[in-house]
Amino acid sequence: MGGVQGQTVREPRLRDDVWQREVLTQPAVLRTVGDWARERDAVTFFDAGDVQANGFQANEDDRLGRTFTETGASYMGFATSALLSSALADRSFYAVAMTGDGSFTMNPQALIDGVQHGARGVVVLLDNRRQGAISSLQRAQYGTDYGTNDQVEVDYVAWAAAVGGVRALHGGYTEDELRAALDQAYAHDGVALIHVPVYFGEDPLGGFGSFGRWNVGSWVASTQELRKGMTI
Numbered sequence: 001m002g003g004v005q006g007q008t009v010r011e012p013r014l015r016d017d018v019w020q021r022e023v024l025t026q027p028a029v030l031r032t033v034g035d036w037a038r039e040r041d042a043v044t045f046f047d048a049g050d051v052q053a054n055g056f057q058a059n060e061d062d063r064l065g066r067t068f069t070e071t072g073a074s075y076m077g078f079a080t081s082a083l084l085s086s087a088l089a090d091r092s093f094y095a096v097a098m099t100g101d102g103s104f105t106m107n108p109q110a111l112i113d114g115v116q117h118g119a120r121g122v123v124v125l126l127d128n129r130r131q132g133a134i135s136s137l138q139r140a141q142y143g144t145d146y147g148t149n150d151q152v153e154v155d156y157v158a159w160a161a162a163v164g165g166v167r168a169l170h171g172g173y174t175e176d177e178l179r180a181a182l183d184q185a186y187a188h189d190g191v192a193l194i195h196v197p198v199y200f201g202e203d204p205l206g207g208f209g210s211f212g213r214w215n216v217g218s219w220v221a222s223t224q225e226l227r228k229g230m231t232i
Contacts, residue, residue, distance in 0.1 A: 011025070011205045012024055012025060012027075012028030012174075012175055013025065013028070013173065013174070013199075014199040014201070014203050014205065014206055015199075016128075016197070016198075016199045016200065016201065017201065018128075018129050018149075018200070019197050021173070022173065023173055023197045023198055023199050024171075024173060024174070024175070024178065024196060024197070024198055024199070025198060025199045025205065025206050025207070026050065026051070026054045026126060026128075026198050026199070026206070026207055027054060027058055027205075027206075027207065028175060029124070029126055029171075029178065029196055029198060030051075030054055030055055030058040030059075030098070031058060032175045032178050032179060032182075033096060033098065033124055033178070033182065034058065034059065034060060036179060036182050037066075037096050038060075038062060038066070040094060040186065041093070041094075042093065042094040042095065042096050042121075043065065043066065043067070043068070043086075043093050043094070043095055043096065044066065044067045044068070044095075044096040044097075044098060045067070045068050045069070045078065045079040045082040045083065045095065045096070045097050045098065046059075046067065046068070046069040046070075046079060046098050047070070047076065047077070047078050047079035047080070047097070047098060047099040047100060047103040047104075048070055048072075048073070048074050048075055048076045048077075048078060048103055049076065049100045049102060049103050050100060050128075050207070051079075051098050051099060051100045051103070051126050052069055052070075052072070053207075054207050055067075055069070055098060056069060068082065076102060076103040076106040076107075077099075077103055077104070077106035077107030077110070078103075079097035079098055079099045079103065079123070080097050080099055080103070080104055080107050080108070080110040080111070080123055081107055081110045082095070082097060083095045083097045083110060083114055083119055083121045083123065083191065084110060084113055084114055084117060084119050085119075086119045086120050086121050087114070087117040087118045087119040087120070088117070092120070094120055094121055094122075094186065095119065095120070095121030095122075096121060096122055096124060097121065097122070097123045097124065098124050098126070099123060099124070099125055099126070100125070100126050100127070100128070101125060101126070101127040101128065101129065101154070101156070104123065104125050104156070105154075108159065111123070111160060111163045111166050111191060111193065112163055114166075114190075114191040115163060115164065115165035115166060115190060115191055118190075119190070119191050120189065120190060120191070121191060121192075122182065122185040122186070122191075122192040122193065122194060123160075123191070123192070123193040123194070124171070124182075124194050124196060125156055125193060125194065125195050125196065126196050126198045127156065127195060127196065127197050127198060128197075128198050128199065128200035129149055129150070129200075156168075156193065156195040157169065157170055157193070157195050160193035160195075165190050165191065166190070166191050166192065166193060167184070167185060167188035167190065167191070167192035167193070168192070168193050168195075169181045169184055169185060169192060169193070169194045169195070170194070170195055171194045171195060171196035171197075172196075173197070178194075178196060181194045182194065
């Protein structure tokens with residue numbers, strides 16, 4: 001892994017103001033889970049938000065159908081819901097749902113459905129205690145973020161454990177601890193959830209950044225100007 005990815009994952013942990021300790025960065029989690037999933041021929045689903053924004057840049061597919069995303073439609077809860085496909089597919093597979101704290105809370109019902117219908121897979125919940133994609137957009141456009149985080153602590157492990165049949169795990173604070181949790185999830189014949197605190201902040205090693213220009217906020221006029229004369 002070279003370039004931006006190589007530089008970013010060489011610093012897999014950064015100190016986070018919210019967690020008040022060093023936690024894994026999203027690129028480090030995505031690489032660890034991605035490598036682990038390929039070793040087990042698992043299928044990975046990326047949810048909407050910053051997990052997706054970082055995920056498609058970190059992704060290193062070795063075959064068609066290795067990963068799926070909702071292609072930027074902002075369907076929060078897609079990955080957790082897609083986990084159910086492991087119970088419906090003609091050919092069995094192990095599903096890995098990469099989601100954020102915001103996206104997961106949009107559809108935790110999928111845990112109940114997963115147990116009910118016999119799904120097999122793991123929800124890897126990257127928790128930065130905010131809507132990270134929106135925070136990043138606000139900072140890029142206005143230099144500060146507003147209204148995208150809160151001070152409400154949620155115990156996602158306890159939440160998942162409250163659903164009978166779900167294996168609920170903490171992903172730890174190192175890559176080795178995360179891999180150990182993934183192995184425990186895989187050994188469970190059913191649905192598992194792993195909660196992973198992740199970094200959010202100004203350090204460029206905390207993510208891969210964004211490419212292009214969204215047609216939102218202060219970028220609207222310049223983005224529309226760029227599109228003039230373009231043909232499809």
